[in-house]
Amino acid sequence: MKSLTIPLIPLPLALSMLMSVPAQAQTGEVVGTGATFPAKVYVQWAADYAKKTGQPLTYKPTGSSAGVKGITERTVDFGATDVPLSQAELDKRGLFQFPTLVGGIVPFVNLPGIGAGELRLNAATLASIWAGDITRWNDSALRALNPGLTLPHLPIQRVVRSDGSGTTTVFVDYLRTAAPSQAAAIVPDGGRAQWPGDTLGADGSSKLVAAVKATPGAIGYVSSDYAIRDNLSGVALLNRRGEYVQPTLSAFKAAIVAGALFKSQLEPTSLLNVDGVGVWPIVTATYVLVSREPESLERSSRTLNFFYQSFLLGDRAVAGTGFAPLPITTQARIVRLLTTFKTPSGKAVPVMGTSSAKSTVVMQR
Incomplete structure (x- = not known):
């Protein structure tokens, strides 16, 4: 204190x-x-x-x-x-x-039998999913990261924000920062993004959550408070230290420390993919x-x-x-x-x- x-x-x-x-x-x-x-x-x-x-x-x-x-x-x-x-x-x-x-932004999924934090992804596979290059959940790249999980042969349905969303902007910035080659096809467009292939649009976070919950095989992204409130199946993400991290308060605080947030002024400081122990990479x-x-x-x-x-x-x-x-x-x-x-x-x-x-x-x- x-x-x-x-x-x-x-x-x-x-x-x-x-x-x-x-x-x-x-x-x-x-x-x-x-x-x-x-x-x-x-x-x-x-x-x-x-x-x-x-x-x-x-x-x-x-x-x-x-x-x-x-x-x-x-x-x-x-x-x-x-x-x-x-x-x-x-x-x-x-x-x-x-x-x-x-706060953190949390990618989350609707995969039968797979709970919160069980699915492991790194920046490259996450970006490849959102770029439309990985299209099924039992893709070999996903199975290699998750040898202990039985991934279903389900098509991946990407659910995105259709309104002008800062959450979308930050999420796309992370993908393009952490996996630039895999995310190159995802084009920022103000508060929206141009996603390759077919996506399902939702106006606002609440509707996005509802759409993912209603669609087996779906993946979406929301702020951490939605993930907590709605008990969503968030993924574990690989950070720059090689750790699979859950989107927790301690992981957000670790990003604040590692990124030296507003240490001497109020100028915006990026906390995306910062290097530090225990850091959640999308903060x-x-x-x-x-x-x-x-x-x-x-x-x-x-x-x-x-x-x-x-x-x-x-x-x-x-x-x-x-x-x-x-x-x-x-x-x-x-x-x-x-x-x-x-x-x-x-x-x-x-x-x-x-x-x-x-x-x-x-x-x-």
Whole structure:
């Protein structure tokens, strides 16, 4: 456990502000949209925040592309994306970007008699499956990796996201990074991909899970929280250390350490296929986008307060979700940055804890 000094108002004043905020901000509900990857966490954060403050907040998991579009057009208060924008894009759109949490993407299968973690794949075979070059489950390349399994003579049905999905982008990036020759035929296409051959499309992660469950021989990919919640048969993946690894919280944390995530700044850091002991090879941070110079002081204040208070919970904010928290120093850096926003007229956006008083906040590991 570490203690960090973060700008915070004294408790009596904080309580009085909590009581007064709903009265000044009852007009309109804060709305966010975007990535499905962190959706369950954001929905839970929103419920906790509404219970604490009386201020409603809605998050709509519409896909990363929709999140970027929504905040760019200012039709929502914040957008969420698994694919970070470049600084040039942020400047062009007038946006500020910050990470929120880290999770894994899990390839999973529907193979009769084969449970979670039993099927072993490496990057080359996984990419060959998704490129349409390995078409049956008892292919010799798969049998060589799984001598103890009886693989069925079933055709492989690939189920993909049909919407603009950051999960798809990250998954394809992993395939093309870890197995470039085998994945060469898989062409990135924004939040989608051009998959060789016939695939089954699903709009959103929930529908993708349902399609795989309904199709013997199917394979799909989802964020780790879906794999946990729906008890999916995720595969064991070979990492760069030659270890077959399961998609667990400890494996995601190992990737954070090996990839030196946000060690000194908030610039996006790739955690795909990083080299380290116990690392799950398909790990990514997910991001939130907000207006750098918000037009509405009240709506921006409520939006920033939402993330400010969620980050003050530290690691507890993601406990039991299937996601890993950001490094503690990164959480503290974001908390401080959320207190620095101004409107185009130069008026500071009030965020709880921005008084000159200081207090020690214990962010729990």
